[in-house]
Amino acid sequence: MELICPAGTPASLEAAVEAGADAVYCGFRDETNARNFPGLNFSRDELRRGIAFAHRHGVKVLVAINTFARAGAFQLWQSAIDDAVAAGADALILADLATLAYAARRHPGQRLHVSVQAAAANPDAIRFYVERFGAQRVVLPRVLGVMEIASIVRETACETEVFVFGGLCVMEEGRCSLSSYATGKSPNMQGVCSPAGDVAYAQQGGRIVSKLGGFTINAFEKDEPAGYPTLCKGRFVTPKSTGYIFEEPVSLDAGVLLPALRDAGVTAFKIEGRQRGRAYIAGVVRSFRDILAALDQGRSAPVTGLAAMSEGQANTVGAYRKAWR
């Protein structure tokens, strides 16, 4: 079982390596990756040094180049791919047909992973990526239950990687334009969702109102913590109800499901959070390392106590259990 950990900065990469990651994933400081946040990500030089550091410790580095290339500007994505390969990346995480086709043709020996942004949600779609591009691993969208994951593993020759902790998309990844409808910036094109530059907080009648692109996303009473206005986790009004109509402001914690996911045949567990600091990285990686060690030794998994690490106010096992189904 591999533990795949996020690194938004060289310091986080070192923290993840030291805390026991099997592999670290990161991206370049531009729109080629889906965590294109100010102050995050790696320069070419930082990536080279990060990979050298990780390799000295026997840890792999996966480079996410997982946005959809801007028309007429493929050079930016092409050079990200070429430079990641030259820097010694152990795998590229790609979503766009254009980047996959280019990487498979130009760097035939390079290991390719299908990003969660590619939304490959069944064995047929996965087979397409394997046959056309030689993809060796697919990161599964967070819309699947454990049983569905088990059946995917049974039917495909491709390795599978699943998210087990951190931020949680409730919509299928790579197919969501909610953010650009409100702000003009989307995960697919700019590598951002509900970007901070479009967020505003205002006092209204004793409540704190959070807005995104001018739309009210949530309102909080004085004693309620005012959360970040991620669009799909806001409170809205429908003719039937008022409240969290898509999802509550929860994060994913599938710690308790690791045995089931392992039995399903999943190759790698992934932690979300390239935008998070090194304390988060170190804490979460250590907790999951402990759970995996317990599983290896046939002990019951320790309670994670990761709730404090979450961005949301509560945790969920997400689609893996499909309580709503």
Added chain:
Amino acid sequence: MQLTLGPVLYHWSPERWRDFYYRIADEAPVETVVVGEVVCSKRAPFKQDLLPDVIERLEAAGKQVLPASLILVSLPRERRQSRELMQAEDAMVEINDLTCLASLNGQPFAVGPFVNVYNEGAASFLAECGASRICLPPELPLPAIATIAAALPQLAIEVFAFGKVPLAISARCYHARAHKLTKDNCRFVCEVDPDGMPVKTLDGAGFLSVNGVQTLSHGCASLLRDIPALREAGVASLRLSPQGCDMVAVARLFRDVADGRLDAGEGEQRLGELYSEVPFANGFLHAVPGHLRVGTGV
């Protein structure tokens, strides 16, 4: 400029759905009609028996009919549907997920707006696989559309020109959730909102529409005023997505404006009378937030 009627995204009653297409066949000036349930596989059986009649009627009226595939495919029955669609011999299919490419037999196909074609490289890859037409993702701005169309002149490039904009798809049903039902026991409550369930902000501003597992915009896309720019960009076809308004009249307006028989400003004013429930938007095309309306002073 050609016109394409997109698939009905909402869960209309089988009779309403059939009669809608009969009228489109008889009266709407569109060249192409995309049919089939693309949002929720649970809804498909309601239309299955009517589909052959609808297709026959549309084809008899001279329309090109494209059966479309499901957007999010995860269950075995959904995989089977996608596979059977691709294996049907005579019809050109509009694929909405790359799942369909796994059962491709070298036949030409159309690409729907739910496949991520953001650049000429992706379009070119699909063309090599056999794509002959592509409806681009609604969030794509005009320069990207122009670049893709210029790079692949052999492809018919289509843009999403009218209708509430599909923004997201999920495994989870938000209609069922709003009605406090589970997805497996949803009682098809999405049928009560034939134009989507309105989602407002806490301060009452229209924002989104829920259509089962799909989320659409509250505002209705209208690229009526952008037709000259789209033609200039090499766009071959405009997609009109069925809403709960008179779609025959909408198609006639787009036809008249595209053919120069009607001024675009006048056309959009009439469009507002046909579909007065929601504001119009074209922000995506102009690389600003999708809900905005740009260029009304033209």
